[in-house]
Amino acid sequence: MTSNDSATPGTTLERGAGVAVWRQIEQILAAEIAASGFGEEGRLPSEGELAKRFDVNRHTVRRAMLGLAASGLISVEQGRGTFVQPGAIDYSIGRRTRFTENLRQQNHAAAGKMLSAVRVKAEPTVAKALGLRAGAPVYRIESLHESDGVPITFARNWYPATRFADLPAVLERTGSITRSMAEFGVNDYLRKWSRIGSVLPDPEVARRLNINRQQPVLWVENVDVDLQGTPVKYGFTHFAADRVQLLVEHDV
Numbered sequence: 251m252t253s254n255d256s257a258t259p260g261t262t263l264e265r266g267a268g269v270a271v272w273r274q275i276e277q278i279l280a281a282e283i284a285a286s287g288f289g290e291e292g293r294l295p296s297e298g299e300l301a302k303r304f305d306v307n308r309h310t311v312r313r314a315m316l317g318l319a320a321s322g323l324i325s326v327e328q329g330r331g332t333f334v335q336p337g338a339i340d341y342s343i344g345r346r347t348r349f350t351e352n353l354r355q356q357n358h359a360a361a362g363k364m365l366s367a368v369r370v371k372a373e374p375t376v377a378k379a380l381g382l383r384a385g386a387p388v389y390r391i392e393s394l395h396e397s398d399g400v401p402i403t404f405a406r407n408w409y410p411a412t413r414f415a416d417l418p419a420v421l422e423r424t425g426s427i428t429r430s431m432a433e434f435g436v437n438d439y440l441r442k443w444s445r446i447g448s449v450l451p452d453p454e455v456a457r458r459l460n461i462n463r464q465q466p467v468l469w470v471e472n473v474d475v476d477l478q479g480t481p482v483k484y485g486f487t488h489f490a491a492d493r494v495q496l497l498v499e500h501d502v
Contacts, residue, residue, distance in 0.1 A: 263306075272313035316462075322335055322491075324492065340495050349395050361396045370390050372385060379408075379473050391407050391409065404458040407486075413482070438477055440475055440476075450465075465491065469489070471485070
């Protein structure tokens with residue numbers, strides 16, 4: 251059995267101890283995070299610096315970092331570095347799910363923007379969810395939402411184009427899907443159902459959320475309906491899993 255003398259005293263690796271080296275690195279860094287060992291900014295050393303510290307290759311360090319990210323302890327931000335995660339946001343999913351309200355209730359700044367909007371023919375899955383015939387016109391709108399300047403969700407939603415004519419222009423003007431819906435006479439809408447899962451992100455999702463493609467993301471598929479029960483939106487929302495905890499509320 252050997253140890254890595256290049257590591258910080260008291261945080262050495264034990265080779266041949268029955269615990270994978272990457273797991274030991276993960277445990278050491280987790281303990282240092284718990285002890286606030288990375289200062290107020292919370293920036294961790296680079297993969298190269300950690301590889302040198304522990305005398306291992308970068309792949310081993312990367313596995314440890316992915317483990318920390320999966321545990322919600324760190325956030326890997328492409329182009330900026332790796333930071334201690336201050337605590338995942340509880341994102342409530344109930345009958346009324348609103349991004350801005352969710353975050354403001356927890357004293358977080360919320361911001362959203364429309365990334366793209368295009369009128370397309372509804373594919374069978376979309377048409378079925380919206381109660382339309384296949385090929386009916388729908389708007390596919392992509393959007394990004396941030397909390398305190400950090401990307402939290404990337405969403406791709408479909409809306410009936412006949413009912414919501416010129417929805418992209420209205421959304422651009424109002425800056426809010428809730429206010430836009432109100433202009434079309436939908437003063438409130440409710441979540442009919444949600445399906446939740448996790449997956450490794452495709453390049454587009456990873457780029458939008460500014461995360462590593464090896465970091466899992468949470469996804470929520472859902473349908474929203476007006477107060478008469480008619481579908482008004484079908485969509486998928488991807489969440490940066492190390493920044494959000496999904497809280498499913500059972501409304502009474």
